[in-house]
Amino acid sequence: MTEILRTRAALRARVTGWKRAGEVVGVVPTMGALHAGHLSLVTAAKAGCDRVIVTIFVNPKQFNSASDLEKYPRTEEADAEKVAPYGVDVIYAPGPEEIYPEGFATSVSVSGLTEGLCGAFRPGHFDGVTTVVPKLFLQTGADKAYFGEKDYQQLQVVTRMAADLDIPVEIVPCATVREADGLALSSRNVMLPADTRRGAAELYAVLSEVAAALSGGAVLDELSGAAEARLIAAGFEKVEYLDLRAVGTLAPMQRADGPARLLVAAWLGGVRLIDNVAVG
């Protein structure tokens, strides 16, 4: 089984040895409840680095609801088993007191990129992300960090934060991993009630069709009503957004007249699902 470290002192001692030997260190930051999406990040990290650390930390600061934090799946033993065949060097699974000790008072924010999409519906969420992620980068001393495109806005925000703070880490984006029916893998999928699972696949189906229409020159506003109706018909309770955004700035677009991304967030069976695809 992969060794689990719980303190940054133990982690630093390990990493210092690696760095001294000139080894390239990769990190895959996770909140646990690992699935094949995470494991694809691990595979990419193994290919690009000499040493790989998987972090497991359910970060309270990025949950904007106490019940969401409480319900979030915690499966450390199963996570360690899943990671075992991949040759990960260390699992770093600190407790909250190791990340936010008594007196902790600092927060990191990114403006602009965080303001729409999930940022509009989850107040404080991205501040929580951009406060914990630099800590994980600096605690692990990673040279490269692997993030999934499934959390596309998070990927842009983290990339901006790391560049802005001059953290010497390369952010490596990795493609979304999907179920056979297209559903993007997410730790939240296990919370979906059984009778909603089939409908969940409509999220990617709708996203793909709207993206195809946009690529053909269509205007988003003329597509979104029907797209939302189709999701509601499939059992979704609510569509938070279905937005076309410019790659890089995440500026809103109506037509895909430049590199763009179509992003969606919707609730199904009390679970918030997000997904996105490239357009054009």
Add this chain to the structure above:
Amino acid sequence: MTEILRTRAALRARVTGWKRAGEVVGVVPTMGALHAGHLSLVTAAKAGCDRVIVTIFVNPKQFNSASDLEKYPRTEEADAEKVAPYGVDVIYAPGPEEIYPEGFATSVSVSGLTEGLCGAFRPGHFDGVTTVVPKLFLQTGADKAYFGEKDYQQLQVVTRMAADLDIPVEIVPCATVREADGLALSSRNVMLPADTRRGAAELYAVLSEVAAALSGGAVLDELSGAAEARLIAAGFEKVEYLDLRAVGTLAPMQRADGPARLLVAAWLGGVRLIDNVAVG
């Protein structure tokens, strides 16, 4: 003369070589207009490190008034001459576009410690400090960073930020350097009108007397009226605060019934002066 680097790429290339050789790197972050206070930091850095970088960057984000930013002295040539005898390895003097390139969107804040004292009178000031300082730490890759106790609240805030973000740098506090009459050295002193210079010394005189009384068991509220009156009589236009704070938390105190610091900010000849002393 000491070599001046202007880009973080050039700086990183230099520091990488030092780190590879196992050398300990120290940084003295400054806004230029160097005086003997800065030079005492340089001396401490030389004693504690193999390599010393002095950074000179007038950080626009930490000025809460455009005119204050404009008036701030900029004396790079003279600064380089002053530093020359000290064996500093590199002066890093980036332009604003190197620190805040197009698209920069991140800010770092510390709560609690920043809320009173200068934080109450200079909105946004400490956010500016805690946004630029981690960048300077990470751009220089410094193992140790030297700060003067003259900016006592800043020292506490920077120490908190570096610990909270897990930046692997040791913050080394250095004692305030004073003129013969007690005036704490500050880059702002050159802006004092000639006829106010004598009165300026009253700031430290008053601070020392109040600190002595507090050490003897006095209560701050019973001393502050007379102390302020004495400063006004010496020509000060306004006393912003004269506060007793607990070491560590900066919690307000009335009696020095634990390790404490007495801090003052006051305006003289249109210049804002600050100072502080240990109590007890």
